[in-house]
Amino acid sequence: MAIRLDKQGGHRGAYEKNKKIIFKTQNTCGICGRAVDFSIKTPDPLSAVIDHIIPVSKGGHPSDIENLQLAHWTCNRQKSDKLFISPQEEPKVLGNRNLPQTINWVEYKG
Template identity: 75%
Template structure:
């Protein structure tokens, strides 16, 4: 079965975003070093488009937010692992963490 970014409804969007990234980005999103866009495959330092969150892990196949420029070799080493992905932990706020809505120091009981 072909990958979602290579066939079907995501192919056109992926190709459009790929061209946009190749025009605007210059550094590898994985290692942070410059990418020489003149290099062609099979050169290990040739430019490729990497899915930040792999499609196999639920990443969107063609969203520009999920794509980045990378070296071919960096992308191969990353494979389907998740690096540099900011995952926000759900924050549970208990009643002790909420701001005080009343100054209880000035409260006086009626006796």
């Protein structure tokens, strides 16, 4: 079994540096959205870990801070190497083609 790129070689230093930055600047799990308690230590399922947003096995960068997020250990294990895509927001501006109908013209008797 090969050692992961974030655990060896040139990426190791960058990964550890970015891990420290994330631990200092983030406080919610990027997967479930709940607060992460840094006083809880491993092997507790709610301990803080770093998750690769795009898994390394799916082509994600092993140490780029844009590909790393804070997560609970259990959330990260459940996500595994899946791609997690958050739901897209509805458009803020409605175009004139998708405005709600004010009159049902099929039933209109004028």
